[in-house]
Amino acid sequence: MIQDKYAEEIKGILARYPTKKSAALPLMHLAQREYGHMSREAMQEVASILDLDPTHILSLTGFYTLYYEEPVGKYVLEVCNDLACALKGADEFAAMASEKLGIDVDETTADGLFTLKTVMCLAACDRAPMLQCNLAFHEHLDEAKFEALIAKLRAEAASGKMAPSVVEKIAAYAKQS
Template sequence: MCSVNARSLEHPGRHLGEEKWGEKVLKEKYGKEIEEILSRYPVKRSALIPLLYLAQREHGYITEAAMTEIAGLLKLTPPQVYETATFYTMLNLKKVGTHHIQVCKSLMCALVGSDTVIGWIKTKLGIAPGETTADGLFTLTAVECLAACGTAPMMQINDDYYERLTEEKVDKILVDLRTAGTSPLKSGPYMWPESTR
């Protein structure tokens, strides 16, 4: 669980992780990207999730100061930003491993073996959901639907989908990631063939 509360979000110098951010770090570093994102949304608060993703790109998680800065950009309160950041499993409020393994646990994946996939990863890496390996290489998270129900069970590692998982595929993916940093088994999301009607 995260130790942030609404009161601490009123102080931009505080942070969730190891990096301290000033009040305008995002604006200084990503000014053009922020303006481009904001230009796509007539109602500025609609840019909240894209801006949270931008902040997460910096360290792999979203700092408290970044949430406060985003609140200022969108004229929201820091607790409003925090509520959104804590609602979505794809947004991280604490540091994650180099390879963030997110296994879908929604109904369709559960019916075809996501619990087996999670159990296998726990055995192979020695970590439970919510934990990171001692070397900082892997974090395991059980998440809600990743919208690949037709190719379940599946997981997302960072931005890549791995679908139709078996224990053998999981083994290969973990070895590939540990040795090469990527795996040729990444699949997409899988795109269904066009209808021939």
């Protein structure tokens, strides 16, 4: 239970906000750091700490794409397919990425390395097709660049020198704020 394991950290988070409800997002980051994703149990725990209905935490999880309702791979590939990017081929790009990885959108490769997602505008509309991988932007993409990115990430993983996962990175940012 995060309430027991991180009692001091939770106390510190709650102290930063005027109401318990306002602390929902940082507590969700903490829960996601602990469990790897926002499982139903994690949502219930956070809701219980904040005296909120779990459906409130569920709605936040569904709204913000950096919270995950299902476990994700080490690399989360988030292709923007919002309108501006769609006009520049984002849907076709996402389909190509899906085929190359052998998974559908919202699935994770069997080796646990890659999760593919489509997301709303990431504010790089003039640089489509683009994706965000563990919070880093990759822009003006095409099939060759995507293959090169995947090869680079596979090599990084094989070397044992992987950069922090997206969950670890978000948790680090949340701790600083």
